[in-house]
Amino acid sequence: MSSSGSTLTERGPALEERGPGPVNVTLSVNGAEHSVRIEPRVSLLDALRERLDLTGAKKGCDQGTCGACTVWVDGRRVLACLTLAMTCEEHEVTTVEGLARDGELHSMQQAFIEEDAFQCGFCTPGQIMSAVALLGEGHGDDDDGIKEWMSGNLCRCAAYPHIRAAFRAVRDRD
Amino acid sequence: MRPISYSRATDAAGAIAVVSADPTTDYLAGGTTEIDLLRQNVLTPRRLVDINELPLAGIDDAPDGSLRIGALTRMSEAAVSPLVRERFPVIAQALEMGASPQLRNMASIGGNLLQRVRCSYYRDAVSPCNKREPGTGCSAIDGFSRGHAVLGTSEHCIATHPSDLAVALAALDARVHTRGQDGEQAYGIDDFFLTPDHTPHREHPLQHGELITTIEVPTAPVARRSMYLKVRDRESYEFALVSVAGALSLVDGTIADVRLALGGVGTKPWRAHRAEGVLLGASADRESFASAARTEMSDARPTTFNAFKVELAQRAIVRVLETLKANGSPA
Numbered sequence: 001m002s003s004s005g006s007t008l009t010e011r012g013p014a015l016e017e018r019g020p021g022p023v024n025v026t027l028s029v030n031g032a033e034h035s036v037r038i039e040p041r042v043s044l045l046d047a048l049r050e051r052l053d054l055t056g057a058k059k060g061c062d063q064g065t066c067g068a069c070t071v072w073v074d075g076r077r078v079l080a081c082l083t084l085a086m087t088c089e090e091h092e093v094t095t096v097e098g099l100a101r102d103g104e105l106h107s108m109q110q111a112f113i114e115e116d117a118f119q120c121g122f123c124t125p126g127q128i129m130s131a132v133a134l135l136g137e138g139h140g141d142d143d144d145g146i147k148e149w150m151s152g153n154l155c156r157c158a159a160y161p162h163i164r165a166a167f168r169a170v171r172d173r174d
Numbered sequence: 175m176r177p178i179s180y181s182r183a184t185d186a187a188g189a190i191a192v193v194s195a196d197p198t199t200d201y202l203a204g205g206t207t208e209i210d211l212l213r214q215n216v217l218t219p220r221r222l223v224d225i226n227e228l229p230l231a232g233i234d235d236a237p238d239g240s241l242r243i244g245a246l247t248r249m250s251e252a253a254v255s256p257l258v259r260e261r262f263p264v265i266a267q268a269l270e271m272g273a274s275p276q277l278r279n280m281a282s283i284g285g286n287l288l289q290r291v292r293c294s295y296y297r298d299a300v301s302p303c304n305k306r307e308p309g310t311g312c313s314a315i316d317g318f319s320r321g322h323a324v325l326g327t328s329e330h331c332i333a334t335h336p337s338d339l340a341v342a343l344a345a346l347d348a349r350v351h352t353r354g355q356d357g358e359q360a361y362g363i364d365d366f367f368l369t370p371d372h373t374p375h376r377e378h379p380l381q382h383g384e385l386i387t388t389i390e391v392p393t394a395p396v397a398r399r400s401m402y403l404k405v406r407d408r409e410s411y412e413f414a415l416v417s418v419a420g421a422l423s424l425v426d427g428t429i430a431d432v433r434l435a436l437g438g439v440g441t442k443p444w445r446a447h448r449a450e451g452v453l454l455g456a457s458a459d460r461e462s463f464a465s466a467a468r469t470e471m472s473d474a475r476p477t478t479f480n481a482f483k484v485e486l487a488q489r490a491i492v493r494v495l496e497t498l499k500a501n502g503s504p505a
Contacts, residue, residue: 015188015189018179018180019179023180040180040222041175062213063213063214076250077279079206082206082210084180084222086180087202087205087224147410148410151409152274152275
């Protein structure tokens with residue numbers, strides 16, 4: 001990793017260039033700081049799964065169409081497959097592993113179990129990260145809203161009715 | 175995915191200088207197009223300059239009633255802005271009918287305008303494609319072209335511009351402000367997008383390294399009751415087969431002002447000037463609406479698989495005008 005002490009004031013070609021070989025990157029994930037050595041091309045999804053052993057976020061399509069890799073960056077749901085890990089330096093990443101508190105599942109995780117909201121389970125971490133985000137975004141007042149605002153998470157088992165039931169259960173409880 | 179190097183820009187001038195000086199360096203904003211197509215080997219930058227920290231996000235309310243939307247404002251942020259929703263509902267609707275909530279949290283307004291086409295032959299990095307590799311031919315014209323354009327096409331390319339936002343902006347005479355090595359520029363939205371003609375690889379007039387800074391939406395009272403209709407193969411999270419951005423103002427049953435732009439049918443976001451010409455001053459009835467729609471689509475050049483769009487677009491135009499008429503004119 002090259003370094004330049006005055007990149008803030010310099011203009012033009014002095015802009016610090018990192019890579020293409022491995023560089024040291026600090027990621028804050030679920031409240032803990034991690035140092036990883038990765039190439040700049042590494043996606044947040046691969047960094048989480050392959051380097052930090054956080055395999056909750058799933059690689060479905062790897063091209064931004066399925067939502068299985070949904071995580072939060074600074075509290076907003078995004079797709080980890082289309083996010084470069086390096087762009088997350090100085091930002092806070094939250095994965096499905098970060099939802100439970102003191103060994104107790106998040107109410108949405110519990111509701112997915114109670115409402116049988118998955119079959120194969122591959123899309124479930126992404127569904128849950130989207131569903132919890134949607135609670136805060138406030139578009140899930142009726143089933144049409146839930147359908148529209150959960151449309152970025154595909155479920156090939158078509159567990160959608162039960163996913164909506166799990167969402168409603170938490171929405172109406174909280 | 176090919177190796178890349180990475181720089182994080184801390185000031186716009188520095189970023190512009192670096193990218194302008196190096197054809198192998200691209201900007202990285204939301205990344206929803208750039209990283210996708212980098213992984214598919216369709217885009218092949220050597221380096222990315224991350225501009226997400228530049229102070230180009232936010233929406234300003236100008237005294238004349240226009241809005242200035244910062245290029246790094248995310249789609250989701252622009253869509254919830256009360257200023258946008260009140261003055262230009264067609265923009266908020268177009269934004270919220272595009273992509274998915276996750277992608278809308280990532281994708282920037284400036285990047286949305288520069289997103290690349292969804293033509294599968296362009297995206298596969300292998301097929302002949304004049305947009306990706308000038309001179310190799312167009313695989314879509316005699317290929318699978320269900321999603322492709324019928325207006326503004328050429329014998330070299332028939333890919334549809336995929337942005338919903340750009341269709342709304344086309345209806346509203348938006349202006350795209352940029353900053354480059356030669357200073358600041360402003361482009362009318364209709365001049366910002368190019369039809370393919372003989373150079374389908376040129377989609378806009380920007381120089382390499384010229385950075386979109388702001389989208390300006392001029393004041394338009396007619397837009398307060400504007401709307402966006404999007405017709406697609408599934409109900410959500412899908413690109414348009416046909417879309418219509420519209421606004422209508424009536425005085426005593428006569429059309430005093432009208433805005434119409436089409437998505438899903440044009441090689442660029444398609445301002446329906448000819449339809450507007452038929453409608454202005456005409457009586458606001460179904461006959462006028464159908465006549466305007468027919469006029470706009472009379473030059474359509476469909477392929478085997480997308481001929482349905484010619485009729486579908488006319489019906490969508492008429493439906494938008496009927497809906498706007500029923501909703502009443504802006505006060």
